[in-house]
Amino acid sequence: MSLTTRELWTAIHGMILGAGFLLAFAGGYAGLYSLKSELLTAEGIKERLVRLKWGTSIMALISWLTVITGTYIVYPWYRATPPEGADMSLYPRSFLKADPALSGWHVFGMEWKEHVAWISPILATAVAYLVWRYGPMLIKNQQFRKIVMVLFLLAFATAGIAGLFGALITKAAPII
Amino acid sequence: MTTQNQDTNIQTGSISAAIISSGIGSMIIGFMTTGAVLSSGLKDFLNLWNPAGPLTGKTTMGVLAWLVSWFILNSIMKNKEYDLGKAFKITMILLGIGLVFTFPLVFEAFE
Numbered sequence: 001m002s003l004t005t006r007e008l009w010t011a012i013h014g015m016i017l018g019a020g021f022l023l024a025f026a027g028g029y030a031g032l033y034s035l036k037s038e039l040l041t042a043e044g045i046k047e048r049l050v051r052l053k054w055g056t057s058i059m060a061l062i063s064w065l066t067v068i069t070g071t072y073i074v075y076p077w078y079r080a081t082p083p084e085g086a087d088m089s090l091y092p093r094s095f096l097k098a099d100p101a102l103s104g105w106h107v108f109g110m111e112w113k114e115h116v117a118w119i120s121p122i123l124a125t126a127v128a129y130l131v132w133r134y135g136p137m138l139i140k141n142q143q144f145r146k147i148v149m150v151l152f153l154l155a156f157a158t159a160g161i162a163g164l165f166g167a168l169i170t171k172a173a174p175i176i
Numbered sequence: 177m178t179t180q181n182q183d184t185n186i187q188t189g190s191i192s193a194a195i196i197s198s199g200i201g202s203m204i205i206g207f208m209t210t211g212a213v214l215s216s217g218l219k220d221f222l223n224l225w226n227p228a229g230p231l232t233g234k235t236t237m238g239v240l241a242w243l244v245s246w247f248i249l250n251s252i253m254k255n256k257e258y259d260l261g262k263a264f265k266i267t268m269i270l271l272g273i274g275l276v277f278t279f280p281l282v283f284e285a286f287e
Contacts, residue, residue, distance in 0.1 A: 071235065076227035108280045115209045115278040118235045119202045119271070122242050126198040134191060144191065147264045151195065154271065 006077050006175045013074050014170070017066040018163045021059055021120075025156040028055050032131075032149050037139050049135045056128040056152070063121035063159065070166075075114065077175050092173035105172045109165040117162035123155035189253035192263035197249055199270030201242025206277030208234035213286045 003011065031052045034040070040048060082091040089095055096106040130148050131138065138145040212219040212230050222233025276282055 067235070071228055071231055072225070075231065079229060080227070107284070111280040111284070112278070114231055115205060115234065116275065118205055118238060119274060119278070122198050122201045122239070123271075126194050129194055130191060134187075141260075143260055147195065147260060150264070151198065151267075158275075 004176060006074075009069065009073050010170065010175050013066060013069040014163065014166050017062050017069065018159065018166065021062045021066060021124075021159055022156065022163055024055065024059050024062070025152075025159075028052065028059060029149065029152060029156070031055065032138070032145065032152060035138050035145055036142075040139075045136075045139060049131075049138075053128075053132050053135060056124070056131045060121060060124040060128040063124040063155065066159070067117050067121055070117065070162075071114070074175060078110070089173075090176065092169070092175055095173050096169075102172055105165075105169050109169050113162045113165040113169070116158050120155045120159040120162070123151050123158070127152045127155060187254065188258045188260050188263075189256040190250055192258040192260060193246060193249035193253045195267045196263055196270070197242055197246035199267035199274070200245040201238050202274030203270040203277075204241035204274070205234060205238030206274035208237050210277040210283040210286060213283045 031048060035045070035048060035052070037045070077092075079093045080091055082088060082094050088098065093106055093110070096102045096110075127148055130144075130151075134144070138148060208218075208222060212222055212234060219230050222230040222237070224232040224236060
């Protein structure tokens with residue numbers, strides 16, 4: 001049982017960082033949703049805010065690490081041009097594009113994933129900043145809290161699109 | 177003079193700057209994605225690091241646009257009151273544009 005360097009980085013990118021962000025989302029969203037004065041004691045609000053500040057900040061950092069490792073480490077292996085007579089299974093983009101039955105995974109899936117993914121860390125960072133800088137105001141101003149929740153949800157949705165297609169593309173043409 | 181939302185005592189200008197700039201960054205990623213299809217010159221310009229291709233430039237431009245616009249908007253708006261609902265609508269429009277222009281069926285239509 002072993003992993004190649006490429007498989008290891010692909011796993012770090014998708015299964016540790018990307019999946020970590022997606023899994024953490026539910027906790028963060030629940031924290032933001034329940035950040036209402038009528039639901040929490042003063043002590044509860046204090047504890048919840050500390051958790052939200054660190055949670056959203058770590059999620060934003062993970063989101064950046066996910067797109068950076070994806071773009072600058074994993075993606076070059078995916079898009080590399082195969083030399084004449086090369087084993088095409090080592091060149092996922094070319095492998096997918098060469099087969100009409102599989103080309104959609106690149107033409108639609110990868111083309112969407114690689115671009116939309118970068119919207120997620122921008123939104124996640126905006127959320128982390130707002131929670132960190134104006135945390136107590138999220139309780140006093142429900143409109144503000146709802147805006148932050150929508151931005152957080154969109155950060156998750158864009159990351160989710162990228163994660164879903166990442167998993168499906170890897171299934172069709174793994175980076176080995 | 178610092179003007180703040182009287183009901184909630186929050187600096188709505190700085191908050192609006194933070195959320196609107198995130199929409200601007202998203203929109204620029206969309207514009208760069210579709211622009212690289214429309215213009216081979218732009219595509220070459222965005223190819224900052226050949227192993228990863230134009231994706232490096234598209235996303236770098238988006239991130240730079242986000243950070244620069246955040247700095248500028250915050251400088252302008254930080255001591256002012258701004259309607260959060262309006263800021264949110266502007267952000268959703270910008271973000272929507274970004275999402276549309278990063279959608280393959282849209283930018284591939286220009287190929």
